[in-house]
Every structure is written in structure tokens, then in C-alpha cells.
Amino acid sequence: MDSREEKAVTISTVAKEAGVSMATVSRVVNGNPNVKPATRKKVLEVIDRLDYRPNAVAQGLASKKTTTVGVIIPAVTNVYFSSLARGIDDVASMYKYNIILANSDGNHQKEIQVLNTLLAKQVDGIIFMGHNLTDELRAQFKRAKIPIVLAGSVDQKDEVESVHINYVEAVESAISNLINHGNKRIAFVSGPLSDPINGEYRLKGYKNVLAKNGIEYDPSLVFETDYRYRSGEVLWPALASARATAAFVADDELAAGVLNGARDAGAKIPDEFEVITSNNSKLTEIVRPQLSSITQPLYDIGAVSMRFLTKMMNKEESTQKTIDLPYGFIKRGSSK
Amino acid sequence: MDSREEKAVTISTVAKEAGVSMATVSRVVNGNPNVKPATRKKVLEVIDRLDYRPNAVAQGLASKKTTTVGVIIPAVTNVYFSSLARGIDDVASMYKYNIILANSDGNHQKEIQVLNTLLAKQVDGIIFMGHNLTDELRAQFKRAKIPIVLAGSVDQKDEVESVHINYVEAVESAISNLINHGNKRIAFVSGPLSDPINGEYRLKGYKNVLAKNGIEYDPSLVFETDYRYRSGEVLWPALASARATAAFVADDELAAGVLNGARDAGAKIPDEFEVITSNNSKLTEIVRPQLSSITQPLYDIGAVSMRFLTKMMNKEESTQKTIDLPYGFIKRGSSK
DNA sequence: AGCAAAAATGCAAGCGTTTCAAGAAAAAAG
DNA sequence: CTTTTTTCTTGAAACGCTTGCATTTTTGCT
Numbered sequence: 146m147d148s149r150e151e152k153a154v155t156i157s158t159v160a161k162e163a164g165v166s167m168a169t170v171s172r173v174v175n176g177n178p179n180v181k182p183a184t185r186k187k188v189l190e191v192i193d194r195l196d197y198r199p200n201a202v203a204q205g206l207a208s209k210k211t212t213t214v215g216v217i218i219p220a221v222t223n224v225y226f227s228s229l230a231r232g233i234d235d236v237a238s239m240y241k242y243n244i245i246l247a248n249s250d251g252n253h254q255k256e257i258q259v260l261n262t263l264l265a266k267q268v269d270g271i272i273f274m275g276h277n278l279t280d281e282l283r284a285q286f287k288r289a290k291i292p293i294v295l296a297g298s299v300d301q302k303d304e305v306e307s308v309h310i311n312y313v314e315a316v317e318s319a320i321s322n323l324i325n326h327g328n329k330r331i332a333f334v335s336g337p338l339s340d341p342i343n344g345e346y347r348l349k350g351y352k353n354v355l356a357k358n359g360i361e362y363d364p365s366l367v368f369e370t371d372y373r374y375r376s377g378e379v380l381w382p383a384l385a386s387a388r389a390t391a392a393f394v395a396d397d398e399l400a401a402g403v404l405n406g407a408r409d410a411g412a413k414i415p416d417e418f419e420v421i422t423s424n425n426s427k428l429t430e431i432v433r434p435q436l437s438s439i440t441q442p443l444y445d446i447g448a449v450s451m452r453f454l455t456k457m458m459n460k461e462e463s464t465q466k467t468i469d470l471p472y473g474f475i476k477r478g479s480s481k
Numbered sequence: 482m483d484s485r486e487e488k489a490v491t492i493s494t495v496a497k498e499a500g501v502s503m504a505t506v507s508r509v510v511n512g513n514p515n516v517k518p519a520t521r522k523k524v525l526e527v528i529d530r531l532d533y534r535p536n537a538v539a540q541g542l543a544s545k546k547t548t549t550v551g552v553i554i555p556a557v558t559n560v561y562f563s564s565l566a567r568g569i570d571d572v573a574s575m576y577k578y579n580i581i582l583a584n585s586d587g588n589h590q591k592e593i594q595v596l597n598t599l600l601a602k603q604v605d606g607i608i609f610m611g612h613n614l615t616d617e618l619r620a621q622f623k624r625a626k627i628p629i630v631l632a633g634s635v636d637q638k639d640e641v642e643s644v645h646i647n648y649v650e651a652v653e654s655a656i657s658n659l660i661n662h663g664n665k666r667i668a669f670v671s672g673p674l675s676d677p678i679n680g681e682y683r684l685k686g687y688k689n690v691l692a693k694n695g696i697e698y699d700p701s702l703v704f705e706t707d708y709r710y711r712s713g714e715v716l717w718p719a720l721a722s723a724r725a726t727a728a729f730v731a732d733d734e735l736a737a738g739v740l741n742g743a744r745d746a747g748a749k750i751p752d753e754f755e756v757i758t759s760n761n762s763k764l765t766e767i768v769r770p771q772l773s774s775i776t777q778p779l780y781d782i783g784a785v786s787m788r789f790l791t792k793m794m795n796k797e798e799s800t801q802k803t804i805d806l807p808y809g810f811i812k813r814g815s816s817k
Numbered sequence: 818a819g820c821a822a823a824a825a826t827g828c829a830a831g832c833g834t835t836t837c838a839a840g841a842a843a844a845a846a847g
Numbered sequence: 848c849t850t851t852t853t854t855c856t857t858g859a860a861a862c863g864c865t866t867g868c869a870t871t872t873t874t875g876c877t
Contacts, residue, residue: 155863166827171865181825181873201602202541203863206832211538213581213602221570222563230557234584243598245549246582248570262579266537266549374767401767408769431710431737433744433769491833502857507835517843517855539833542862824873829866836861845852 154195163191174199205267213243214454215263215271219251223372224397224426225443226274229296232447233272240455242269251276257285264289270454272296272447276340278305292457296450297443301341306457308450308468310441312342315472316350317357319421319439320393322474324358326481328391328419331355332384334368334377334403335395343369347395347423370399377402381410384418391419391480397428400436404479419480434478441472490531499527510535541603549579550790551599551607555587559708560733560762561779562610565632568783569608576791578605587612593621600625606790608632612676614641628793632786633779637677642793644786644804646777648678651808652686653693655757655775656729658810660694662817664727664755667691668720670704670713670739671731679705683731683759706735713738717746720754727755727816733764736772740815755816770814777808 156174160167165188172180173188180188191197205211216233218226230246237244245268247259256275260282263271270292275282278300286293286305295307323331333351338344348367355362365387370376377399384392384407394400400422404414412418414434421437422429429436449468456463492510496503501524508516509524516524527533541547552569554562566582573580581604583595592611596618599607606628611618614636622629622641631643659667669687674680684703691698701723706712713735720728720743730736736758740750748754750770757773758765765772785804792799 153863156865157863167864168827168829168866169825172826175865179825184825198597198601200542200863201598202538202547203832204865205538206536206542206834207863207865209832209865216582221557221566222560224558224560227557227563231584234557234582238584243581243583243602245579246552246570247579248567248574261534262537265534266579374763398767405767405769427710428767431734431741431764431768433741489833492835493833503834504836504858505856508856511835515855520855536833539862540835542832542864543834543836545835545862819877820875821877822873822875824871826869826871828869831867832863832865834862836859838858838860840855840857842855843852844854845850847848847850 154197156197156199159188159191159195159197162195163188209267211267211269212241213245213266213268214451214458215245215247215260215266215268217247217249217256217259217263217271217273217275219249219275221246221248224428225297225424228426228443229274229447229450232444232449233296233451234447235444236448236451236455240451242451242455249275253277253279253282256282260285260289264291270294270458272450272454273305274298276336276342278341292454294450294454294457297446299342299346301345303466306453306466308446308453308470310446310470310472312346313350313353315423315439315441315474316347316393317354318472319423319474320351320354321358322437322476322480323391323393323419323421324354324360326391326419329360330363330366330387330389330391332366332368332387332389332392333395334370334380334384334392334399336370336372336399338367338369343395351393372396372399374398374402377404378406378409381406381412385410385412389418392421394420394422397422397424397426397436397438400438401428401432404432404434404436415479415481421474421480425475429477432479437477437480438475439472440475442470446470490533492533492535495524495527495531495533498531499524545603547603547605548577549581549602549604550787550794551581551583551596551602551604553583553585553592553595553599553607553609553611555585555611557582557584560764561633561760564762564779565610565783565786568780568785569632569787570783571780572784572787572791576787578787578791585611589613589615589618592618596621596625600627606630606794608786608790609641610634612672612678614677628790630786630790630793633782635678635682637681639802642789642802644782644789644806646782646806646808648682649686649689651759651775651777651810652683652729653690654808655759655810656687656690657694658773658812658816659727659729659755659757660690660696662727662755665696666699666702666723666725666727668702668704668723668725668728669731670706670716670720670728670735672706672708672735674703674705679731687729708732708735710734710738713740714742714745717742717748721746721748726753728757730756730758733758733760733762733772733774736774737764737768740768740770740772751815751817757810757816761811765813768815773813773816774811775808776811778806782806 335343
């Protein structure tokens with residue numbers, strides 16, 4: 146009930162007021178069992194009365210743990226990534242971790258820079274989402290000496306832990322649907338092929354399934370662009386002149402663009418042109434016709450990544466470096 | 482070039498190695514001008530050689546500034562909020578602040594809890610996005626003793642600083658378009674009316690403009706729901722039976738739902754039914770027909786909020802408590 | 818009641834910076 | 848070449864907490 150509001154109340158204020166040592170207060174704050182119930186009660190009472198809140202910065206300095214993890218994300222506004230982020234955040238708060246969210250714009254320079262400020266802030270771990278894991282980044286990760294996991298991304302060199310689906314197989318399975326309807330000229334539309342997930346994995350799935358069905362691979366059916374809706378929207382003329390009868394698209398926004406571009410130009414979907422996409426974000430149900438899509442557990446990829454990270458931060462042994470989550474395919478109006 | 486990799490390099494390592502005191506190292510790290518150029522150079526060289534990175538936690542404890550701000554957001558996956566977040570993040574990193582992102586689910590309990598952990602982490606300021614600023618929250622804000630600004634939200638009691646548009650006028654102007662086409666029965670579709678932005682501001686705009694045009698207010702045209710796409714989609718039967726010829730919708734996802742629900746049921750848009758929405762997020766251009774919308778500078782609202790916050794954290798005096806950004810209206814295919 | 822073992826508590830040394838009063842060095846002035 | 852000023856640099860005390868170790872109190876047994 147004292148009203149000298151000025152001085153912030155610290156652990157020592159509480160200690161004095163309760164007539165115990167700081168160590169004891171620290172113990173009750175941290176739920177250490179070695180405290181006599183009566184003492185605990187007394188301390189708790191004072192904490193409550195003084196409205197004491199431990200200073201997390203000081204705790205972090207003393208204990209060398211900040212209960213904070215860094216999350217590097219190419220773009221918060223992208224549904225794919227924000228869905229992952231959602232899963233990450235939920236699990237993080239479940240385990241009492243906070244998240245420092247850092248936008249990288251998918252820009253290599255920024256990724257490096259942001260990584261460094263996260264390290265300076267002494268985060269206990271990092272979740273990285275990105276299109277392309279460069280050697281430099283991999284090197285910096287190694288120097289970091291804290292656990293890092295990739296969410297919804299893959300490390301070609303398999304050096305850093307990651308959570309994702311099997312992109313090669315997922316694409317094979319999705320495109321085989323298209324082939325089964327008799328499509329011979331199927332376009333492959335994606336962001337930069339320099340991003341391994343496109344140029345390496347998805348493209349491989351595409352080629353595999355073509356080969357398996359005796360269709361020759363035609364490079365003129367591969368359309369490399371960026372991840373923007375608009376880029377898909379303007380693609381129709383090119384698609385049409387390549388005589389594509391269907392398209393597999395590697396990103397939902399991009400796919401929505403392709404779909405709308407085609408429809409706006411008068412193409413009948415799915416009769417004259419089919420399109421399927423990759424991420425099954427809520428966008429797929431908002432467009433008309435709705436987009437058939439590879440399904441992948443976006444929220445879970447985020448959640449599992451974070452769970453994985455907590456285990457690593459806890460130094461629990463784990464046998465696997467990579468977690469493959471299940472994928473599927475859902476047929477909607479945009480394909481036959 | 483010493484290779485005793487074990488011990489982390491701290492300011493004192495650098496000091497010894499460079500033959501100066503910690504204080505001096507601290508000065509060069511912080512760009513304090515009171516350092517002889519020769520000394521600065523020498524220290525910088527050592528810093529570089531030892532690859533020293535200041536520990537932000539220790540800095541935070543000593544300086545009582547963490548260069549971190551908390552951002553409370555109802556849902557990262559919602560385009561409206563993630564657009565604001567984008568603006569916030571950009572300006573934050575421009576001013577060297579990091580962001581601790583905390584999801585609140587728009588849940589009051591969580592908002593309070595999250596606020597407390599942010600305070601424990603000693604953030605220098607907070608940006609709050611939320612649907613409803615309760616008295617309890619307002620009280621906690623006051624206790625916090627750090628600057629807080631509301632982004633894209635309003636404080637009915639005008640006690641906490643905020644950045645937004647004039648929702649009443651924006652709605653008036655948008656709906657007057659509908660009235661000009663002869664619509665007499667215009668539905669008002671929004672999330673919970675208990676959220677002031679709906680029940681207070683937007684609804685007031687709706688009533689105002691009706692009154693101004695001599696149309697009687699009919700409560701049966703007010704549809705209160707939540708912010709989900711699906712909720713809009715299933716609304717059509719109710720809309721139809723209320724004989725609404727147009728709808729003003731308070732959220733883009735919701736509006737996309739209303740639009741698709743109507744179309745899927747065979748309504749001709751905009752001939753038989755018009756719909757306009759409120760946030761002009763990219764969703765509005767992805768649906769067909771595209772959604773006419775109130776325009777508001779989402780990114781800017783976030784950016785300006787953050788800028789505002791930096792000024793407050795700097796204790797720069799500011800005359801205004803509230804910043805009104807300009808709004809507009811863009812006509813697209815969903816209205817005549 | 819007496820004693821060893823177990824349980825509680827306290828002491829104080831960190832954790833890695835910043836910062837301020839004070840001293841040392843350099844520059845300017847006489 | 849002194850004496851003043853001005854510019855740099857240093858030492859050491861915070862900042863608010865955790866934690867290993869020592870000490871004290873309790874408990875359980877004889």
C-alpha cells in the first residue's frame with residue numbers, strides 16, 4: 146500500500162519487503178520447488194501487493210536464455226507464409242516463447258542482416274522461411290551456434306533441419322491428375338527457378354511425371370516469373386500461344402492470377418483450360434471456379450517447425466534432421 | 482587470429498585486445514564522437530578481427546532501452562492486419578527497432594496476457610491492433626508507462642493515441658454511391674457490432690447517409706456476423722429474403738464471401754445486387770467481379786503508426802493524439 | 818535429547834553493457 | 848616552457864536477475 150510510485154519495484158524490493166533474500170524470491174518466481182510453502186505464500190503475497198513483474202531482460206542476461214525466438218519471413222502479407230507464421234506463433238506461445246518477427250523481403254542482403262540483429266538480441270533459436278538457402282546463409286547459420294529450423298523450405302545440402310512436404314512427389318501426384326484427363330501440353334508456372342523449391346524439386350516432379358507417361362518435356366511450356374498475382378494475370382497470352390491446355394502453378398496468388406487472366410480472356414475453365422495450384426491457402430476457395438490444389442498442412446508445418454525448435458533448444462536428442470509432413474490433392478472447379 | 486574459439490568475445494575481450502578501456506569500446510560501438518580517430522580505428526580493427534557483436538540484452542539492461550517494440554495483432558493471416566504489419570515493420574527497421582509480434586486472436590484475455598509479457602520484456606513501445614479497446618485494456622495501457630499507439634483502430638474515449646481513417650465519413654461516401662444508383666434497401670454487413678468500429682462508427686455512417694437521403698433505417702437490413710469468408714458466403718438467403726438490392730460490407734474477406742454466395746446462387750452482380758467493401762486489400766481484385774471498395778492506405782496506417790510511436794519514444798512533443806489518414810472510394814465491377 | 822541427513826535459505830559472484838565522475842593527455846594560450 | 852582549456856580515456860558503480868556454494872533450519876531416527 147505504499148505509494149512511492151517512483152522507483153520501479155525489483156526483486157530486491159520484494160525481497161526486503163518479504164524479509165527474505167533475493168535468491169528466495171527468484172526461486173518462487175521460477176517455480177523452484179525448494180521453498181517452504183509458508184515462505185512461498187508470503188513472497189507471493191508481496192509480489193502481488195507490489196505488483197512486481199520480473200524484468201525479462203535482466204533474467205535473460207543472468208540466465209543466458211531469452212525465451213525469444215527469431216522468425217525470418219519473406220513477406221507477412223503472403224498467405225502462405227502468414228499461415229506458417231500462425232502455426233509457429235501458436236506453438237511458441239504454448240511453450241512460453243516470444244517471437245521476434247523479421248521481414249526479409251526474400252532479399253538475400255536483408256536476410257543476412259536480419260539474422261545478425263536476431264543473434265545480437267540473443268534469441269534462443271530461429272525459424273527461417275525463405276526461397277533460397279545460399280551458401281553464405283548456411284555458413285552464418287553454422288556460426289550462430291543456436292538451433293535453426295527451416296519451415297516450408299528445403300536445404301538442398303541437407304545441412305540444416307527442416308520441416309516441409311515432399312515437393313517432388315506432391316507435384317507428380319497433382320500433375321498426374323491433369324495427364325489422366327488427356328492433357329498433353331501442361332504448363333509449369335512458378336516463381337524464379339533459381340529458388341530450389343521451384344527449379345529443383347517441383348520442376349523435377351514435373352519432368353518425372355511427364356516421363357513416366359511418355360510425354361516429352363518441352364521447355365517452352367515452362368514459365369518462370371515471380372510470386373505476384375498480377376504476374377499470373379498477364380500470363381494468359383503466352384500460355385495460349387504455347388498451346389497449353391492446362392497449367393500447374395507453384396503459388397496460390399500466382400495461380401489466382403493465371404485463372405483470372407484466362408477467364409477474363411474468355412477461356413472456359415476447366416473445359417478449355419485447367420489450372421491447379423500448390424498451397425491450398427484460403428485463396429483457392431475464394432476464386433471462381435475454385436482452384437484444385439495440392440494440399441499441405443500449412444499451419445502444421447509452422448507448428449511442427451516450432452515444436453522441433455523447442456526440442457532442439459532443450460537439447461533433446463533427435464534422430465532426424467528433416468520432417469516430411471503428408472501432402473494430398475483436392476479437386477475443385479478449376480480442373481476436370 | 483587467436484583461435485581459442487570457446488569463450489564468447491565480449492566488450493572486455495575487445496578492450497584488452499585493443500589496449501583500451503571498456504568505456505572506450507562502448508563509445509566506438511555507439512558512435513559517440515568523443516573518441517580520437519586513431520583510437521577508433523584501432524578498436525574497430527579489433528572488433529572486426531574478433532568478429533565482436535555487442536550483446537543486445539546486456540545493452541538493454543544497462544541502458545534501459547531495448548530497441549524493440551511490441552505489436553499486438555488479432556490475426557496475422559488476415560490481409561487487413563498483415564498489411565498494416567508490413568508498414569509497421571518497414572518503418573521499424575528503418576529506425577532500427579525490432580518487433581515482437583504477438584497474436585491475440587482478438588481475444589480479450591489473450592490481449593491482456595500478451596501485453597504483460599511484452600512489458601516484462603521491456604519493449605520500448607507498443608502498437609496495438611484490435612477490434613475493441615476495453616476499459617481494462619485502457620487501464621493497463623496507462624499503467625504501462627511506455628508509449629502505445631493504436632493502428633487502424635479507434636479509442637472511443639480518445640485516451641490513447643491512434644492512426645486511422647474517418648470511418649464514419651468513409652462509409653457515408655461509399656454508401657452514397659449505392660444510393661445514387663437508386664438502391665433503397667441497402668444491407669449493412671459487419672462483424673460484431675460490439676466492436677466500436679462497426680457498431681459505433683460504420684453503423685453511424687450508414688444511418689447518417691440514409692437519413693440524409695430520406696431513406697428510413699430498417700434494422701432488419703443490419704447483418705451482424707464475424708470476419709470469416711465463410712460467414713459471408715452463407716449470408717445470401719438472408720440477404721435475399723430481406724429484399725436487399727445492395728450491401729455494404731465491413732471487411733474484405735467477408736465481402737468476398739457475400740459476393741460469391743450471391744453469385745453462386747445465381748444473382749447477377751452488379752445488376753441485381755451490388756456489393757461494396759471496406760478495406761481495398763488485394764482480395765478485392767482477385768474476386769470476380771472485382772469488389773468496389775472504400776480505399777484506405779493500409780500500409781501507410783501501419784507505417785505512420787510506427788513513425789508516430791518512434792516520435793513518442795523519443796519524447797518529441799506532439800500536438801495531436803489522433804492521426805486521420807485520407808480515404809477514398811474505388812468503383813469496380815461489383816457495383817454500378 | 819542428540820545427531821545425521823535433508824530441506825530451506827542466504828551470500829555474493831557473475832552476466833555484458835552503459836555511464837558518470839574524475840583523471841590524463843593533448844592543444845591552445847600566454 | 849608554463850598554465851589553461853579542451854579533448855580523450857579510465858575506473859568502477861550500476862542495471863535486475865540467476866545460481867553454485869555455504870550456512871542454517873527442519874526432519875527423522877535413535
